Amino acid sequence: MKFLFTNKEIDLSLAKDFENIELKEFGENSLLINDSSAITETKNLISVTNGYLRDYSIDKLTLQKESAAQHVYDRWPVADNFTGSFSTVIFGKNTSEIVIATDLCNIYPLYYLFKENCFFISNSIILLGRYSNAEFDNTGIFQRAVGPNFFNTGSRTILKNCKRLLPGEWIKLNLESEIKEKRYDNSLYSNIRPLGIKKDHLQQYWNQYKKEVSLCTQDHCEVNIALSGGIDSRVALAAIPKNLKIKAHTFGKASNYESKIASRLAKIKGAFQKSYFDPDQYFPDKKTFRKYSIQTESIKLNSWLEILENVVPSIKTPILLGELCEGLPARNIKRFSSSNFRNKNFFKFYIKKEEFEFTASTKDNFELWKKIKTDQILSWHDDNWFKKLDLEQYKSTIISDTIKDLTEIFDRISSHNLPFAELYDELFSWFTFTRMELSRQVNICNEKFYAFSPGMSLQMLRMTSNIHPNDRLYYRFVNELFDKIPDLKQFNKVPTSQIPIIPQNSPNFLKVPIWGIRSKIDDFLVRRLMKSKDKNKRYRLLNSINWVQVYQQEDMLKNIEEYYSVNHLTQDYFETFYNLANKRKQLVSWPFANMDIISGATLNIEIDLIRNHSE
Numbered sequence: 291m292k293f294l295f296t297n298k299e300i301d302l303s304l305a306k307d308f309e310n311i312e313l314k315e316f317g318e319n320s321l322l323i324n325d326s327s328a329i330t331e332t333k334n335l336i337s338v339t340n341g342y343l344r345d346y347s348i349d350k351l352t353l354q355k356e357s358a359a360q361h362v363y364d365r366w367p368v369a370d371n372f373t374g375s376f377s378t379v380i381f382g383k384n385t386s387e388i389v390i391a392t393d394l395c396n397i398y399p400l401y402y403l404f405k406e407n408c409f410f411i412s413n414s415i416i417l418l419g420r421y422s423n424a425e426f427d428n429t430g431i432f433q434r435a436v437g438p439n440f441f442n443t444g445s446r447t448i449l450k451n452c453k454r455l456l457p458g459e460w461i462k463l464n465l466e467s468e469i470k471e472k473r474y475d476n477s478l479y480s481n482i483r484p485l486g487i488k489k490d491h492l493q494q495y496w497n498q499y500k501k502e503v504s505l506c507t508q509d510h511c512e513v514n515i516a517l518s519g520g521i522d523s524r525v526a527l528a529a530i531p532k533n534l535k536i537k538a539h540t541f542g543k544a545s546n547y548e549s550k551i552a553s554r555l556a557k558i559k560g561a562f563q564k565s566y567f568d569p570d571q572y573f574p575d576k577k578t579f580r581k582y583s584i585q586t587e588s589i590k591l592n593s594w595l596e597i598l599e600n601v602v603p604s605i606k607t608p609i610l611l612g613e614l615c616e617g618l619p620a621r622n623i624k625r626f627s628s629s630n631f632r633n634k635n636f637f638k639f640y641i642k643k644e645e646f647e648f649t650a651s652t653k654d655n656f657e658l659w660k661k662i663k664t665d666q667i668l669s670w671h672d673d674n675w676f677k678k679l680d681l682e683q684y685k686s687t688i689i690s691d692t693i694k695d696l697t698e699i700f701d702r703i704s705s706h707n708l709p710f711a712e713l714y715d716e717l718f719s720w721f722t723f724t725r726m727e728l729s730r731q732v733n734i735c736n737e738k739f740y741a742f743s744p745g746m747s748l749q750m751l752r753m754t755s756n757i758h759p760n761d762r763l764y765y766r767f768v769n770e771l772f773d774k775i776p777d778l779k780q781f782n783k784v785p786t787s788q789i790p791i792i793p794q795n796s797p798n799f800l801k802v803p804i805w806g807i808r809s810k811i812d813d814f815l816v817r818r819l820m821k822s823k824d825k826n827k828r829y830r831l832l833n834s835i836n837w838v839q840v841y842q843q844e845d846m847l848k849n850i851e852e853y854y855s856v857n858h859l860t861q862d863y864f865e866t867f868y869n870l871a872n873k874r875k876q877l878v879s880w881p882f883a884n885m886d887i888i889s890g891a892t893l894n895i896e897i898d899l900i901r902n903h904s905e
Contacts, residue, residue, distance in 0.1 A: 291736060292585070293323040293338050294412040294421060295379055295388075297465060304420045307584055316381065319465075322417065325606075330355045334383055335363055340398040340413050341376035342742060344505045351508050363389050366460035367475035373502065373749040375742060377455060379411050387470065391460040394478055394751045395615065395720055397729035397743065399587075403452040404467035415447055415587060419900035424449040426897065428684045429691035435859060436675045440590075440889035441726035443667070444698035446691070448896070456702055457721050475748075476705045478755040479713060485645065487761050487770045495753055495767075496529075496775050502744035503529040507608050514539060514609035514739055516597075516731070517563065519551030519787040521619070521768055521794075522612025526744060527559055528777045530610070536561035539609075541596040543567045547832035548787045558780055571595035572840045572884055573871075576852040583895045588734035590727075590888050593835065598738055609735050613745025614728040615720045617754040620762035622719035625712050627763075632802075639764060640798040646760050648710040655711045660700050663718065667696060678862045713759065769795070790832055808832070816880070823877045837882050841875045853891035856898050863890060 292308060300320045305311045310324040316336055323329065323338065330337045337359040345357035358372055363380045377392040377400035390411060392400055403410045403422050412418040430448040434440055445453040455461070458475035483491065503526065507513045513530055517523050517538040530536055536559060540552040544565040556563035571578070572592045578599070582589050621627055626639075626646055638644050649655065671689050676682045703717045735741035744750060754762075761767050772778045772795060782795040789805045811831045819827045819838065829836050850871055854864040867887045874881035 291323070291325040291328050291340055292412075292414045292417060293321060293328070293340075294410065294414065294417040295319065295321050295338065295381070296408060296410045296421060298408040298410070298421060300421070305417060308417070309585070316383075319381065330359050332356050332360070335359060335380055336383065337363075337378055337380040339374075339376050339378040340400070340736075341374060341393075342506055342747075343372070343374035343376040343378055345372050346501060346505060347371040354505075362391050362460075366391060366473045367458075367477055368748065370749070373505070373747050375744070375747045377413060386465050387462055388464070389460065389462050390455060392455040392457070393746070393748050394458045394475055395729075395746055396455055396457040396459075396725050397614065397732055397746055399729075399733070400455045401447060401452055402455070402461075402463075403449065405451065407467065409463065409465070409467045410452075415449065415452070416584060416896060416899045418452060419449055422449070422452070424452055426450065427452075428681055429688045429695075431859075431893070431897075432671075432675070432679060432681055432684075432688050433692065433695075434893045435679055435863065435890055436670050437886060437889075438670065439723065439727060440886065440893075441722070442695075443692060443722065444695035446695045448893070449900075456698060457725060458702070474702070474705060476707075477752050478717065479706055479708055480752075481756050482709060483756055483758050483761075485758050485760055487767055489774055491757075492767075492771055492774050495757075496771065496777070498749055498753060499525070499744060500529045500531075500777075502747050502750055503610065504531060506610065506740075506742040506744055507531065507534060510607055511535060512537065512607050514607060515561070516540075516609060516611050516735070517552040517556060517561075518612075519548045519555060519784075520612065521765070521786060522616075522745065523552075524555055524781050524784075525618075525768075525771075525778065526610045526612050527555060527561070528775075528781065529744065530559070538563040539597045539601065540565045541567075541593045542835055543833065546834055547790065548834060551784060551787055554784050555781055558784070566596040566600050568596040568600055569840055570843055570845070571599055573843055573846045573849045574599075575845070575849055576855070579849075579853060579891070579895055580899065582734065583892065583899060585737045586734045587896065588730035589892045589895075590730050590885050591734075592884065592888060594731065594734050598734065601738065603738055606738070606740060609739035609741050611731055611735070611741065611743045613750075613754075614731065614743050615724040615746065615751075617716075617720070617745070617751065618757075618762060618768050619765045620716065620759050622716040623712050623759060623763065624715040633806075636802060640802050643766070646763060648712055648759065651708050651711045651714070656704065656714065659711065659714045660696075663700075664693060664696055667692065678860060678866060680860050680862075710759065716759075764798075820877055820880060825877065837874075837884075838877070840884070841871065841881045846875065847872060850887065850891065854894055856894075856902070858894050858897040858901070859890065867891070 297319050314321045328338050343358045344354040348354045359380055375393050377398040380389045399413055401412050401418050405422050410418050410422045427450045430442055430446050433442045445456055447454055460473040462471045463469050512535040514537045517540050538556040538561045540549050542549055549565040553563050676685045699721050732741045772782055783793045786794050789801050815828050825838050829838055850868050867890050871887050873879040
């Protein structure tokens, strides 16, 4: 779903390449939108919500939406009977004030810009850029163009003075484009439970998760699910109500190990499952690239195109994705998640299941952590990249701006008063990598489907963050869920995608060594392949996405050239990633996931779509 809300006069020709776009007028304000089901209107207000926002104390769907919109307009943070994963804009008919708000992680983007007495609010940087005629922001361009993550930080975007809502942010503004008030939801980690996993805690968690899935699938008789065979997707599968027809979608060959696991899980649930193999989509032709850039602005993890280019829904229905932030297994608590730490402490924490030693947060260790994190980010701001992008004269400004952007995220983290220093990394990851990168999975699916990640809702993230981190680490809480909750227990005999052969509920002293052995064999096969330069040698112990073959696609290099046929970056920048792709093709460089190559191309296409919309 794409929309633009503004008080500027609308020229429809600027949006002619957006499918099904229509214009609605509310007094002197205009709304461009391509999915009217996202609109909720009462006698008092009009709201547009991307994702879902509900009052689950009410049964009727229409009233759920109306009550939630009014509540968010009046109050922030929301009460416990409200939930959802969303970004929303709400216009008060009587007050002529506008509220924009987003959930705790902000996986659905919402942008706002004030210019020349006009306001522009949109979930599309392309629409907003066209109608505002905003200049491009050098810092925003640099952040998007340079690794390791290729995304903007804080509220920054690629357009000057255009901001993206921060996680948990609520803003009230008037029609004169004045911000009247800002509030933040700082409820994550606000009530961490004591150590120990009790059965009633497990049941409470599961009941809320099922409630979220019911809200997402309400008023539909069919639901889709992105099923990988991993833990998070089988949790979502188990929560789907029994009365719904289920279609499970898996990217990759049906003979891939992950696809076989997904098929077994679907069969247990009585779901239809299909795998999609279309390797051309990892480097799609420029027409396809532009289409998904316009519709979703989320091209990067192109394995999703294997599904999306080969699915033609007759009507728009929900698709569920697993939890994006890996909060339940606490994978982003870096101190305890490294391979080195796990290997050294295997017996202590996996077998004996001893308690982890957490460090109390202090002002000093938070300041030290901020410095380390800032230095890590700025290490990519080197002369080489400034030269490649012809931005050498703006180096000091870009570095200064990036530090300010990081400060916005640090301030959001500080506002949560985290009890343990180890949680700094986790929340930073949620507010950056999850919010900007992993969220693309939801947003790229959100045109053909209504895409939801129930585990990312307000109430689920609150519940997840308030489980003691000791109980989340190393899948302790997850394992208890699968052991004690009947809906999940039915999947216990199926191995996971990561740990083959043995059932999911096998003890850690079996699972972890098998995981390690598989990894070592995979590493050996990779080294052997690279040494021999034989593209037909075995790539993995178990069949998976074969990145060696992905880079052998006939039109790969030609398509990369086409992405830059109109180059808004530099020739040097283009050649860097073109040459990298060629090295991977020749097995000079390791041919792994192509997100780094696609990232720069995505940025270039988005700039072109903002500047040139006549095609």
